Amino acid sequence: MLTISAIIRVKPGEEEVMRGGLLTVAAHVAANEPETTGFFVSQDLGDPCLFTTYERFADQAAMDRHNGSDTVAAFFALAKPILDGDVVLVTAKEISAKA
Numbered sequence: 001m002l003t004i005s006a007i008i009r010v011k012p013g014e015e016e017v018m019r020g021g022l023l024t025v026a027a028h029v030a031a032n033e034p035e036t037t038g039f040f041v042s043q044d045l046g047d048p049c050l051f052t053t054y055e056r057f058a059d060q061a062a063m064d065r066h067n068g069s070d071t072v073a074a075f076f077a078l079a080k081p082i083l084d085g086d087v088v089l090v091t092a093k094e095i096s097a098k099a
Contacts, residue, residue: 001037001056001094002063006087008051014082015048021078022051028071035062049084056094063091 010018022041029039038056057063066072079087 001058001097002060003057003092003094004053004055004063005090005092006051006053006055008053008079008087009084010049010051010079010082011084012049015043017082018051018079019043021075022053025071025075028069029066033062033066033069035059036066 008018008022026039026041029036033039035058036055037058038054040054042052042054044050044052055063055066057066
C-alpha cells in the first residue's frame, strides 16, 4: 500500500474554503477512485487553519491517477492563494495498518 500524508496550513479566515476544497476531493475519490483505498481529512482541534490528509493507494498507478486528476488540479488551484506556507507531502510505503 502506498500512502501520501499532507500537512496543509491556510491563512486565517480561509478555513472554510480549504475544508470545502478537501471535502470535494474526498467526494470525488469516494465516487470515482476504487483503487484509492482510503482518503482521510482532518482539521486540527486547536488550530483550525491546520489540515492533514492521509491517502492510501493500492499501487503506483492508482496514486498517479489520483494525483493527475482534474479534481486534484482544481483543488490546488483553489488552495494556492490561501495557503500559509508550503504543503508538506510525505509519500511512503505503508508498513502497518489496523484493518
